[in-house]
Amino acid sequence: MLRIKRSLLLFLVVTICNNVLFAQKEGTYTLESPNSEIVVDVNIGEDISWTVTNRSQKIIAPSRIAMTLENGEELGDSPEVRDSEKKEVNTTIDAINYKKDVIENYYNQLTLKFNQDYGLIFRAYNSGVAYRFTTNKNKEITIVSEEANFNFPEDHMIYIPYANDPANDVYQISFENLYQHIPLSEINKDTVAFAPVLVELPSGMKAAITEADLESYPGMFLKAGEKDFSLKGEFTGYPLEEEQGGHNGLQSFVTKRADYIAKTSGTRHFPWRVVIISNEDRELLNNDMVYILASAPRLDDTSWIEPGKVAWDWWNDWNISGVDFPAGINTETYKYYTDFAAENNIENILLDEGWAPRGEILNTIPEIDLDEIISYAEGKNVGVWLWSGYLPLAQNMDKALATYSEMGVKGLKVDFMNRDDQKMVDFYYNLSEKAAEHKLMLDFHGAYKPTGLQRTFPNVVNFEGVRGLENTKWSNTDFPLYDTQIPFIRMLAGPMDYTPGAMKNASKANFRAINSAPMSQGTRVHQLALYVLYEAPFNMLADNPTNYKKEPESTEFIASVPTTFDETIALDGKVGEYAAIARRKGDIWYVGAITNWNARDLEMDLSFLPEGEYEAVIFKDGINADREATDYKREVINVKSGDQLDVHLANGGGWAARIYPAQ
Structure with a gap:
C-alpha cells in the first residue's frame, strides 16, 4: 500500500x-x-x-x-x-x-x-x-x-x-x-x-x-x-x-x-x-x-516570518542630506532611516557592513548604539536587520544568533560565502535551522543560486547569486540587457536580491559608474517595474531616504508593491529583449514591464483581470526619457478586463501599474 x-x-x-x-x-x-x-x-x-x-x-x-x-x-x-x-x-x-x-x-x-x-x-x-x-x-x-x-x-x-x-x-x-x-x-x-x-x-x-x-x-x-x-x-x-x-x-x-x-x-x-x-x-x-x-517545510510555525521591504544604507553610501548630524554609520543616521521607513510603510531597516568592528559580529563600533536603534525602531513598528560576513558568523553562530534574537533583531543578511561545496551547503542548512529556532530570518549574499532552501526553511527570504544594482557603483555592464535576461534564466532557480530602487537614472550616453553617488542604467520606470517583475520576498530600497523624499510618487508606488503574491501571470517576453508580468495580492494587481536598450511598443492585454470596473495607477516613460532617464508620467485611468493598452517603452525603459477595484 x-x-x-x-x-x-x-x-x-x-x-x-x-x-x-x-x-x-x-x-x-x-x-x-x-x-x-x-x-x-x-x-x-x-x-x-x-x-x-x-x-x-x-x-x-x-x-x-x-x-x-x-x-x-x-x-x-x-x-x-x-x-x-x-x-x-x-x-x-x-x-x-x-x-x-x-x-x-x-x-x-x-x-x-x-x-x-x-x-x-x-x-x-x-x-x-x-x-x-x-x-x-x-x-x-x-x-x-x-x-x-x-x-x-x-x-x-x-x-x-x-x-x-x-x-x-x-x-x-x-x-x-x-x-x-x-x-x-x-x-x-x-x-x-x-x-x-x-x-x-x-x-x-x-x-x-x-x-x-x-x-x-x-x-x-x-x-x-x-x-x-x-x-x-x-x-x-x-x-x-x-x-x-x-x-x-x-x-x-x-x-x-x-x-x-x-x-x-x-x-x-x-x-x-x-x-x-x-x-x-x-x-x-x-x-x-x-x-x-525542494523538500517540504521543516518549520511547524511560520507565523513569525514576515517578508517585506527594507530601507538599505550601503548602495547609497549613507549619503543623506538636509540633516543636522554627520551622515554615516552611526545611531542618528539609522534613526533617520527608521523614520523614513515608518513614514512610508517600509517594514525594515538594514545595518550593512560597518556596524561591527572589522571581522567581528559580537561587538559594535562606538558610533553605534544597537539597543537604542532597535528600541527606537520597535517604537515605530520597524524591524532591524544586521549584515554579517560569513566567517565571523560561522565561528560564533550559536552565541550571535542567541544574542541578536534576544535583542529583538529580525534577521541577518549573511555575505561572502562564495562557495557551494558540501561543507558550505551544510553551513546554509545548519544556519537556516538554528536561525529558525531563534525566530530569525535570513538573506544570503555572496551566495550560490537557490535550489529550494526557501521552501524547506521559509525563514530564508532571499538570495543574491545575481549581478545586482550594486555593480553600477563600479561597472559599465549593460544592465538593461542583463535585466531582461535574468527573469528568464536566474529567476528560474528562485528569488533574487537584485536591490532595485535607484532614483538617479541615466541613459546609456549619460551613465557613469560612481561609487559614492551611484545611478542606474535605464529609466526611472524601469526601476519601478523591477519591484513587480523580480521575485524577492525581502526586497531592498537601494537609494537613500533623502532622494526618496524628493520623489514621493515613485516612493509611494515602490512602498505599495508587496513582496509576496497570491497569483502570478506571465504576460509576454523574449529573453534579453523585454519581459512583462502581472501579480495579484488580494484583489489588487501589479504589472511590470521592462525592455533592454531598444525602445519598443507593446500591447498590454488586461484579460487577466476578473470582471468588474478598475482604476489603474500607471507609471510610464516620459516623452524625453530616452534623453533624461528620470522623465516619467503618472496617470490614473479606468480599465476593465479585456482592455488592450498601448505601452511604449523607451530605451532602457519600463512600465508599471497598480490596478485595484474602482470605488
Missing part, C-alpha cells in the same frame, strides 16, 4: 501502475508528462542513459547517468533493475512567502530500483523533467564523482555564465557573472559555468538546466562535455584545508580539496538534476519546478 505523508497538500491523487518487473539487464522505460508532450526514455543497457523530447522535438540526446563511490563501485555500471514503479501525482502545494499562494503539483513519476541498493527517480511535468539518485546502504558512503550529462542533438545557442578566469580558482566565486550567448560548440573547455544555463532550441523552445533540493552535497557546475554539443556536471572536491582571507578577512578560502566530493549518509535522496522546458519564452517567467522539487 502506498502511504502518502500529508503536509501542505490540499488534495492528492496517486495512480500506481502495475509495472513491477523481474530483474533484467536491458530495457527502455518511458515516462510522459501529464499532457503527453514531454517524453523521457530511460535506457538500461551496459549503463544508464536518458533522452528527452518535447512535442516530438529531441531536447536531450542519449546522456549517461552514473555515480562513483570510494570503493570503486559505480552506480550505473552494468545495472540490473530489481523493480520499477510508475505513479501519477495530481495535487497542490500551499506555498509560503512565494509568488503565488497555491502551486499545481502535477507530474508522472518513474522509480527504478537496482540490485546494488540504489535507485533513480524520474519525474515529468508539463514544464520540464528531473531525475535524482537514491541510495539504500546501511553505512556512510563517500561519493567520488557523479556523472550528469546533458547532450544536445545540434549546435544550439546557449546563455552561459562562466564561473571565473581559468587562471583562478573557478569554484570560489560570487555567482554574479554575465551570460555569454554562444553556440554550444564554442563553450570554453578550460573553465566551468554555474547554473541555471539556458539553451535555445528549434521552434522557439528553450531548455534550462539547474538543480533542486541541494542538501549535504556540492552544487553542480557545468562544463563542456565529452561529446559535441554537450554539457556535463562538475562537482567541487570536499574542502580539507582552508585559510581566512578575501574582503576584510570575512571569507574562508579552500587551499586543499579531497579527491571525493561528499561524505554522506548511505540512505538518502540526492539532488534533482532539472531540465525546465518552455515552448514560448514567457513561460519561463512563471515556472515553479525548483520550489516544487
Whole structure:
C-alpha cells in the first residue's frame, strides 16, 4: 500500500501502475508528462542513459547517468533493475512567502530500483523533467564523482555564465557573472559555468538546466562535455584545508580539496538534476519546478516570518542630506532611516557592513548604539536587520544568533560565502535551522543560486547569486540587457536580491559608474517595474531616504508593491529583449514591464483581470526619457478586463501599474 505523508497538500491523487518487473539487464522505460508532450526514455543497457523530447522535438540526446563511490563501485555500471514503479501525482502545494499562494503539483513519476541498493527517480511535468539518485546502504558512503550529462542533438545557442578566469580558482566565486550567448560548440573547455544555463532550441523552445533540493552535497557546475554539443556536471572536491582571507578577512578560502566530493549518509535522496522546458519564452517567467522539487517545510510555525521591504544604507553610501548630524554609520543616521521607513510603510531597516568592528559580529563600533536603534525602531513598528560576513558568523553562530534574537533583531543578511561545496551547503542548512529556532530570518549574499532552501526553511527570504544594482557603483555592464535576461534564466532557480530602487537614472550616453553617488542604467520606470517583475520576498530600497523624499510618487508606488503574491501571470517576453508580468495580492494587481536598450511598443492585454470596473495607477516613460532617464508620467485611468493598452517603452525603459477595484 502506498502511504502518502500529508503536509501542505490540499488534495492528492496517486495512480500506481502495475509495472513491477523481474530483474533484467536491458530495457527502455518511458515516462510522459501529464499532457503527453514531454517524453523521457530511460535506457538500461551496459549503463544508464536518458533522452528527452518535447512535442516530438529531441531536447536531450542519449546522456549517461552514473555515480562513483570510494570503493570503486559505480552506480550505473552494468545495472540490473530489481523493480520499477510508475505513479501519477495530481495535487497542490500551499506555498509560503512565494509568488503565488497555491502551486499545481502535477507530474508522472518513474522509480527504478537496482540490485546494488540504489535507485533513480524520474519525474515529468508539463514544464520540464528531473531525475535524482537514491541510495539504500546501511553505512556512510563517500561519493567520488557523479556523472550528469546533458547532450544536445545540434549546435544550439546557449546563455552561459562562466564561473571565473581559468587562471583562478573557478569554484570560489560570487555567482554574479554575465551570460555569454554562444553556440554550444564554442563553450570554453578550460573553465566551468554555474547554473541555471539556458539553451535555445528549434521552434522557439528553450531548455534550462539547474538543480533542486541541494542538501549535504556540492552544487553542480557545468562544463563542456565529452561529446559535441554537450554539457556535463562538475562537482567541487570536499574542502580539507582552508585559510581566512578575501574582503576584510570575512571569507574562508579552500587551499586543499579531497579527491571525493561528499561524505554522506548511505540512505538518502540526492539532488534533482532539472531540465525546465518552455515552448514560448514567457513561460519561463512563471515556472515553479525548483520550489516544487525542494523538500517540504521543516518549520511547524511560520507565523513569525514576515517578508517585506527594507530601507538599505550601503548602495547609497549613507549619503543623506538636509540633516543636522554627520551622515554615516552611526545611531542618528539609522534613526533617520527608521523614520523614513515608518513614514512610508517600509517594514525594515538594514545595518550593512560597518556596524561591527572589522571581522567581528559580537561587538559594535562606538558610533553605534544597537539597543537604542532597535528600541527606537520597535517604537515605530520597524524591524532591524544586521549584515554579517560569513566567517565571523560561522565561528560564533550559536552565541550571535542567541544574542541578536534576544535583542529583538529580525534577521541577518549573511555575505561572502562564495562557495557551494558540501561543507558550505551544510553551513546554509545548519544556519537556516538554528536561525529558525531563534525566530530569525535570513538573506544570503555572496551566495550560490537557490535550489529550494526557501521552501524547506521559509525563514530564508532571499538570495543574491545575481549581478545586482550594486555593480553600477563600479561597472559599465549593460544592465538593461542583463535585466531582461535574468527573469528568464536566474529567476528560474528562485528569488533574487537584485536591490532595485535607484532614483538617479541615466541613459546609456549619460551613465557613469560612481561609487559614492551611484545611478542606474535605464529609466526611472524601469526601476519601478523591477519591484513587480523580480521575485524577492525581502526586497531592498537601494537609494537613500533623502532622494526618496524628493520623489514621493515613485516612493509611494515602490512602498505599495508587496513582496509576496497570491497569483502570478506571465504576460509576454523574449529573453534579453523585454519581459512583462502581472501579480495579484488580494484583489489588487501589479504589472511590470521592462525592455533592454531598444525602445519598443507593446500591447498590454488586461484579460487577466476578473470582471468588474478598475482604476489603474500607471507609471510610464516620459516623452524625453530616452534623453533624461528620470522623465516619467503618472496617470490614473479606468480599465476593465479585456482592455488592450498601448505601452511604449523607451530605451532602457519600463512600465508599471497598480490596478485595484474602482470605488
